[in-house]
Amino acid sequence: MTGRPIAMWPILRALFARELRLVLRGGHLLPVLAFVFICVMLMPFGLGPELSLLQRLAPGLLWVIMLMAVLLSLDRMFQADFEDGGLDQLLLLPIALEGAVIAKICAHFVGILLPVLAAIPLAGLLLNIHPDAVLPVLATLLAGAPALVMLGAIGAALAVGVRRAGLLTVLIVTPLYVPVLVFGAGGLARALAAPGMLDVGALGVLGLISMASLFLAPPAIAAALRAGLR
Amino acid sequence: MVNTEYFSGAYADFSRAAMSGDALCLRADNLACVRGLRVVFADLNFAVAAGGILHVSGANGAGKTSLLRMICGLLAPAAGHISLSGNTALARQSHYLGHADGLKNTLTPRETMIYESRLMAAHEACAPEDLLAHIGLAKQADQRVGTLSAGQRRRLALSRLLAAPRPIWLMDEPYTALDTAGRDLVDTLMRCHAEAGGMVVLAAHEAVPLADAQLVLDA
Amino acid sequence: MLERLENLSALYANPRRFMNLAARVHTPLWLVAVGVLAFGLFMVSGVPDDYQQGATVRIMFVHVPAAWMALFAYSFIFFASLLAAVLRHPLGYLAARAAAPVGAVFTLVALVTGALWGQPMWGTWWVWDARLTSVLVLLFIYLGYIALWEAIDDYGRAARATSILAFVGFVNVPIVKFSVDWWNTLHQPASVSRFARPALHADFLYPLLVMGVAFLLLFLAITLTRLQMEVLRQRLRVRQSAG
Numbered sequence: 307m308t309g310r311p312i313a314m315w316p317i318l319r320a321l322f323a324r325e326l327r328l329v330l331r332g333g334h335l336l337p338v339l340a341f342v343f344i345c346v347m348l349m350p351f352g353l354g355p356e357l358s359l360l361q362r363l364a365p366g367l368l369w370v371i372m373l374m375a376v377l378l379s380l381d382r383m384f385q386a387d388f389e390d391g392g393l394d395q396l397l398l399l400p401i402a403l404e405g406a407v408i409a410k411i412c413a414h415f416v417g418i419l420l421p422v423l424a425a426i427p428l429a430g431l432l433l434n435i436h437p438d439a440v441l442p443v444l445a446t447l448l449a450g451a452p453a454l455v456m457l458g459a460i461g462a463a464l465a466v467g468v469r470r471a472g473l474l475t476v477l478i479v480t481p482l483y484v485p486v487l488v489f490g491a492g493g494l495a496r497a498l499a500a501p502g503m504l505d506v507g508a509l510g511v512l513g514l515i516s517m518a519s520l521f522l523a524p525p526a527i528a529a530a531l532r533a534g535l536r
Numbered sequence: 537m538v539n540t541e542y543f544s545g546a547y548a549d550f551s552r553a554a555m556s557g558d559a560l561c562l563r564a565d566n567l568a569c570v571r572g573l574r575v576v577f578a579d580l581n582f583a584v585a586a587g588g589i590l591h592v593s594g595a596n597g598a599g600k601t602s603l604l605r606m607i608c609g610l611l612a613p614a615a616g617h618i619s620l621s622g623n624t625a626l627a628r629q630s631h632y633l634g635h636a637d638g639l640k641n642t643l644t645p646r647e648t649m650i651y652e653s654r655l656m657a658a659h660e661a662c663a664p665e666d667l668l669a670h671i672g673l674a675k676q677a678d679q680r681v682g683t684l685s686a687g688q689r690r691r692l693a694l695s696r697l698l699a700a701p702r703p704i705w706l707m708d709e710p711y712t713a714l715d716t717a718g719r720d721l722v723d724t725l726m727r728c729h730a731e732a733g734g735m736v737v738l739a740a741h742e743a744v745p746l747a748d749a750q751l752v753l754d755a
Numbered sequence: 756m757l758e759r760l761e762n763l764s765a766l767y768a769n770p771r772r773f774m775n776l777a778a779r780v781h782t783p784l785w786l787v788a789v790g791v792l793a794f795g796l797f798m799v800s801g802v803p804d805d806y807q808q809g810a811t812v813r814i815m816f817v818h819v820p821a822a823w824m825a826l827f828a829y830s831f832i833f834f835a836s837l838l839a840a841v842l843r844h845p846l847g848y849l850a851a852r853a854a855a856p857v858g859a860v861f862t863l864v865a866l867v868t869g870a871l872w873g874q875p876m877w878g879t880w881w882v883w884d885a886r887l888t889s890v891l892v893l894l895f896i897y898l899g900y901i902a903l904w905e906a907i908d909d910y911g912r913a914a915r916a917t918s919i920l921a922f923v924g925f926v927n928v929p930i931v932k933f934s935v936d937w938w939n940t941l942h943q944p945a946s947v948s949r950f951a952r953p954a955l956h957a958d959f960l961y962p963l964l965v966m967g968v969a970f971l972l973l974f975l976a977i978t979l980t981r982l983q984m985e986v987l988r989q990r991l992r993v994r995q996s997a998g
Contacts, residue, residue, distance in 0.1 A: 313657065320654035324643075331642035391636025394610055395696075400628050400657050460923055464916050468906040478899040478920060481892050482927055485934035492941050508937075515930070526923055533915035535610055572909055573993050 317401050318409045325413030335418050338379045339425055345371045346429045357434045364433035365443050365498060368426055369491040372447055373483055376454045379418050380462040381472045388466045403528040415455050423447055442497045449509055450490040452516040456523035457482040463530035486515055547701050547732035560586045560703055562735055566616035569602045576602055582751055589726060589736040591744040594753030600739035604706040607737060608632045630704040637693040641682030645673050645692050648681060656700035671695050686713040697725060705729055707738040770846050770986060777983050788972035795969045798962035811875050816962055818868035820970040821861045825893055828858025828974060833925040836918035848914035851921060852904055853981035857974055859897035865890050885939035892931045896924045
């Protein structure tokens with residue numbers, strides 16, 4: 307038996323590296339990026355091409371689109387592992403499942419959500435966003451993204467192995483996203499109403515939700531994955 | 537074909553434990569399995585000593601896979617318990633090779649092995665070149681796992697057993713999809729593992745001459 | 756074989772004591788619930804018309820207790836799941852499952868009566884008022900919970916997964932409430948919430964409290980009936996699978 311202590315950090319790093327490679331090679335990024343721009347393209351058709359209207363709506367639209375993009379990207383997060391037996395192997399690793407879950411989510415974040423965030427200014431450009439609004443939009447999205455991905459992963463883990471898991475995930479996760487959207491887009495609206503000022507209160511609450519979900523979500527996700535084992 | 541030095545080196549712990557008298561022993565006491573609302577098996581008792589190979593057989597649905605998953609903690613027993621010399625947390629003492637192999641299609645065999653050994657925190661990491669040669673995948677080392685044949689995939693899955701020394705090997709239908717050479721490979725690996733003080737529980741429909749005990753589950 | 760299964764199955768205890776108790780309580784509980792409801796409705800009919808709202812004020816006596824029950828039922832689900840998880844007793848999971856659709860219906864009633872009340876007040880069926888919006892989110896929390904129960908075939912897995920969701924949702928509810936209140940002030944600066952309750956003098960307060968008690972009894976009665984059904988259904992499934 308291996309009585310020697312096991313260093314957790316190298317294992318987490320290796321898992322992160324493997325998952326990032328899987329995300330990049332799996333071609334999961336492109337559909338999500340495409341989704342963002344399809345949403346952007348549909349807006350002028352639905353709302354009319356009037357530039358001033360689009361400019362007024364752009365920050366809120368970008369928040370909603372980002373939220374939907376995260377929801378969409380969650381679909382395969384645990385499902386593939388569940389189907390190919392990778393989940394069993396994660397449970398046999400010499401680290402807690404919570405740690406493995408965090409490594410996986412970080413890879414998802416870096417491999418999919420950061421590139422999508424980087425594309426947001428371009429999407430904003432198409433919606434005639436005011437140049438001064440770009441930075442606040444990115445700042446609030448970045449502050450809220452950890453909460454979006456962590457809370458979303460709870461839904462993805464609960465729906466693992468279920469028929470039509472994608473729709474179920476959306477139904478489970480949307481109520482969890484309401485506070486994030488409220489403080490993200492709300493804080494953004496306030497910041498834009500008073501240019502040059504970020505709403506510290508709303509951003510603070512947003513960061514608080516992100517921090518809390520970073521600590522509270524992994525145990526829930528791990529428990530959900532364990533409950534889903536056959 | 538298989539480098540037996542790996543077993544004598546990496547498995548020193550098991551052999552030492554075996555020689556010092558407090559040999560490892562895998563025990564199941566009054567084990568029961570309920571799936572949904574069906575009792576799959578109940579009051580199951582067995583023991584596997586260090587160096588033992590237990591062959592589990594039984595009809596489909598008799599609970600072979602459930603038993604293997606129970607041993608490594610992927611499934612909670614409805615009653616009874618399993619222990620390895622008194623220790624009941626066996627997830628980190630076991631290698632589990634199930635029907636679903638956990639291999640990722642977009643990685644290459646070489647990458648798969650490198651990650652496996654890092655993830656298992658192997659201290660005496662075997663060089664992937666050697667391992668690939670052992671399992672007969674040297675030529676396919678850098679092509680995607682998704683392009684491998686079923687048998688080659690199975691061989692690659694076997695490499696996980698060598699990623700880090702763990703005393704319990706749990707193998708669900710290990711001969712599936714393998715050619716004669718592949719079956720020999722499975723046998724050699726199991727024999728080396730057992731001789732070095734490890735233990736194997738395998739579920740298989742065919743006869744396993746190598747096994748020194750048999751457990752028949754009847755549905 | 757059957758006895759062994761009943762002993763073994765982690766999710767099928769044989770709640771004989773509960774069933775005996777339930778059988779005795781069931782009819783009286785329903786009678787009292789209907790009686791209190793009738794009395795409450797009688798009291799409501801005696802409430803004078805509001806000088807501003809007219810007869811529509813009476814919708815409040817359904818709306819407010821329904822909203823209370825929407826929250827109460829979710830707390831019930833949470834505590835039932837918690838008890839089941841801590842005590843490893845399946846009755847809690849069954850109770851949570853039985854209560855969920857009842858709570859969802861009360862939530863829906865609160866929403867519909869809110870809209871009915873709002874129509875003459877606001878001139879439109881739906882206003883993104885803080886309270887209505889929170890209740891709408893609560894309805895989706897219920898729907899997600901029920902959908903998860905329905906989506907997982909294996910009873911044990913469904914029980915464990917839904918209890919995790921119940922815990923997460925329970926933490927989420929006050930956060931949603933807080934965030935939606937904040938959001939509402941953001942978009943309706945300095946206006947008094949138009950959904951504010953009328954001054955609660957005794958004419959209104961007592962009928963409201965009686966209706967609240969009636970709804971609580973109604974919730975308990977329906978949930979008890981559903982819980983008995985759940986236990987019987989489980990028992991039937993065990994019998995069938997044991998041959």
